Every structure is written in structure tokens, then in C-alpha cells.
Amino acid sequence: MYFSLAVKTRKEDFFNMEKELESLKKELLDPFTRMIVVKGLRRTGKSSLMRVALNEVKVPYIFIDLRLAGPLTPEDLYEYFSAELSKFLEDKGFRKILSGIRGIEISGLKLEFKEKKVSIISRMLEEIGKWARGRQIILAIDEAQELRNVRGFSEILAHVYDYVNEVKILLAGSEVGLLDKFLGVGNPKAPLFGRAFSEINLERLSREKASEFLKAGFRQAGVRISKDEVDQAVSKLDGIIGWLTFYGYLRSKGEPDALRRAVEEGARMVAEEFRNFLSARSLARRRYIEVMRTLVRPSTWSEVKRALRLMANVSDKQVSSYLRELVYYGFIEKKGDFYSIPDPLLVEAVRMGYIS
Structure with a gap:
């Protein structure tokens, strides 16, 4: 459903990004592409694009979601990797190659880092490449600019890029300037400088497409809505699909003043994000x-x-x-x-x- 508030994982729930989706799928399957970077404003659908594309190509992937990480600490990153890699432990081969790495402990279907060293993540990714045995596995990181706070991680990605051919890197970010800085754009001293990557940019919906999205979403939900109401929502929310989805969800649930509530709650949400920026x-x-x-x-x-x-x-x-x-x-x-x-x-x- 278009108005589901969850990150989309199925193509049928994903609106109007056929070109971007096909481009991402093509790069994910291209054996010569080593790194892909998805850029766009907050709430333009980057996370959904990544999830849908990864599910469509049916390639194994490790998905590290840093959207709610706040100021990321190394400890946080180990927890994210621990939770994601634990999902692979039913595979005996995967379990075996990781159990041999010093600093990692596996108990049942749970993996834990006993030593918090980035070198362990590097070794782990090398071993995962061996486990893949000629297949591709994707290391996907959402809001990857947060990794700038983890010393040594850009060096890990540079090493994976250069030497672990079975592991392809997929990064996304909404703080585009910081993401470019992390990638070493224009900085010859940065670890990732000079590594070619394919770039996919997500834009806001046009006014016409935003109206089309709302109308299609309300049809799915079985809700009749006037053209004037759609036009008013698009004028207020522009083409930011995240806000249009939030409004559509409220309106389809019978909220009598859905647009006012969407604007007020959304404004408070982004105000909190900006206050976090100001706190430092x-x-x-x-x-x-x-x-x-x-x-x-x-x-x-x-x-x-x-x-x-x-x-x-x-x-x-x-x-x-x-x-x-x-x-x-x-x-x-x-x-x-x-x-x-x-x-x-x-x-x-x-x-x-x-x-x-």
C-alpha cells in the first residue's frame, strides 16, 4: 500500500521510481560495479528504493540502517553488525567462517563482538567474501555519512572496494555534503578518494506526480477525495513523498483534519532534527x-x-x-x-x- 508508513520492501508498494529502481538493480547485478551511492533529500524514498531493489535482485545482503543512530558511536555500529549478521547464522558455512575470527563469539543464532576493533569488521568482511565463493553479497548502509564518526571505517570500505570483490558496497545519504566528504570527493588524502562509484539521485515528485500519488493511494485505501483537497495537500507538502504518505495515511484512517495534523506533527519532527544539529x-x-x-x-x-x-x-x-x-x-x-x-x-x- 502506498500509504503504509513502513519502509517499502515490495515493488508494488513503491511509487513512480521505475527509472531509479531499474538503474539500481542494473548496478547491483553488474559484476564490474564496486560501489553505488544513492543521494536525496530526507524522506524522498532512499531507504525504500534500497530495500525494494535488494529484494528484487535476490542477492544476499547485509543492511546496516543508521537512520535513527543519532551521533553514531563505534559501540552502536558493532550492535548493528551483530544484529544483521546473526540472521545468517543458520547457514553452517557462514557460521563456520565467522566462528574462526578472534574477537567474535557465536552462541546459538546470536553473534557478538567480544572485542570492539574495526579490524575485526574488516576481517569479517574478508571472510564473508570467501564464503560467497564467486557470488555477490551486498553491504548496504543507509545514512552512511554517520560513519564519519567511526574512526577507521572509511579505510575498511576502501579495503573491501580494492580487495574483496565478492562484497559490493551500497551507500545512501540525505546529508549529501557530509556523504561526499566521507567518500573523499575532492580530497586526495581521504581513504575513499579516487574510487569510482555509480550515483543515483532521488528528486522530489513533480506537482503532477504528487497529485497522482495521492489519488492512487486513496484509490487503494477505498477513500473518495476531492481534487481541491488533493491540490491543497500538494501545495502544502510539495513533492516530498514521505510527507505525502503521512498525510495520506492520516486521511485514509478518518482523521478529520489530516492535513493540519500532518503539517503540525511533521514540522515538530523536523524542528527536533534541526535542534539536534544546533546542540553541537x-x-x-x-x-x-x-x-x-x-x-x-x-x-x-x-x-x-x-x-x-x-x-x-x-x-x-x-x-x-x-x-x-x-x-x-x-x-x-x-x-x-x-x-x-x-x-x-x-x-x-x-x-x-x-x-x-
Whole structure:
């Protein structure tokens, strides 16, 4: 169902991404592709695209989901790998090759890391490559930019890329600037610099496609809805499929004021995400908030600077730094000379005063 709030895993529940889905499937099956990177704004369907494609190609995969990791710690990463690899332990060959690695303990159908060293993950991936015996296995990592907080992990991926041909790397991220930094784009000193990868970009739905999505979803749910209501929802939620899905779910469940509730709850959700970003920037907190208030409407660098100068004496370097950080984390985007907030509910969060 289109309005299911869960990450989609079946093609029939996945809307309007046939081109991106076929591209990803092609790269997953291509023996010469070593790494694939899926990029897009938050809530544009990256996680669903990955899951559907992996299930369609029927290739074994290890899926590390870092979407809710927050500030990722090495301990968190070991827990994610432990939970995911435990699913393979019914395979005797898999169990045997991992049980021989020092620092790993297997009890029943549960794998645990007794030593928290990234070198163990590297050795483990090498052994999984041997277990695959000429087959492909996918190492898929959602919101992969979080791995920048785990020292040595980019080196592991570089090693896997170069030497473990049976393990293909699939990464996705919504904080595109940080993801590019993790991948070493433009930085010859970065471990992953120079490794070619196939890139798939997810965009917002067009207004026409957003309307089509809502109409199709309501047909599935057996709910009659007027064109005016659909148009109003699309005007408010733009083409962000995650927000359209949330609204469609509420409306199909009989929520009398579904659009207002979707906007309010969604705005509070993204406001919390932005506050998490601000928590590590207490000294510049008020300045970042002022930048976001200015960008409720698309603005140039000079307009942002003028707004900031009204509250503090800021340098050109500081203005550029604030804007660059916000772009890196995916809260704003730059097109031509203008910066803007791409998520309509983050705009609403700023207007409603949820970010203060």
C-alpha cells in the first residue's frame, strides 16, 4: 500500500521510481560495479528504493540502517553488525567462517563482538567474501555519512572496494555534503578518494506526480477525495513523498483534519532534527536560526549577510561557513545564486516558531 508508513520492501508498494529502481538493480547485478551511492533529500524514498531493489535482485545482503543512530558511536555500529549478521547464522558455512575470527563469539543464532576493533569488521568482511565463493553479497548502509564518526571505517570500505570483490558496497545519504566528504570527493588524502562509484539521485515528485500519488493511494485505501483537497495537500507538502504518505495515511484512517495534523506533527519532527544539529553549535545557535528565518523565502548570500548583520557583527567567512554547514547537512540547498529550504515542513517549523 502506498500509504503504509513502513519502509517499502515490495515493488508494488513503491511509487513512480521505475527509472531509479531499474538503474539500481542494473548496478547491483553488474559484476564490474564496486560501489553505488544513492543521494536525496530526507524522506524522498532512499531507504525504500534500497530495500525494494535488494529484494528484487535476490542477492544476499547485509543492511546496516543508521537512520535513527543519532551521533553514531563505534559501540552502536558493532550492535548493528551483530544484529544483521546473526540472521545468517543458520547457514553452517557462514557460521563456520565467522566462528574462526578472534574477537567474535557465536552462541546459538546470536553473534557478538567480544572485542570492539574495526579490524575485526574488516576481517569479517574478508571472510564473508570467501564464503560467497564467486557470488555477490551486498553491504548496504543507509545514512552512511554517520560513519564519519567511526574512526577507521572509511579505510575498511576502501579495503573491501580494492580487495574483496565478492562484497559490493551500497551507500545512501540525505546529508549529501557530509556523504561526499566521507567518500573523499575532492580530497586526495581521504581513504575513499579516487574510487569510482555509480550515483543515483532521488528528486522530489513533480506537482503532477504528487497529485497522482495521492489519488492512487486513496484509490487503494477505498477513500473518495476531492481534487481541491488533493491540490491543497500538494501545495502544502510539495513533492516530498514521505510527507505525502503521512498525510495520506492520516486521511485514509478518518482523521478529520489530516492535513493540519500532518503539517503540525511533521514540522515538530523536523524542528527536533534541526535542534539536534544546533546542540553541537551553541555559540552560533542564534545565527543559524536567523539564517533559517531569512531562508523561509529563497535568498542570496548578500541577503543572508544583511539579516545576520542586524543581530551581530559577522564576517564574510562566517556567513559562508554557516551556509556551507546547512547545505552539508541537507537543511538548505543552493540553486544558482539563491539558497532555500527544500523541505516545506521545515519552512513551516521556522514560521511556527518551533525552532528557537
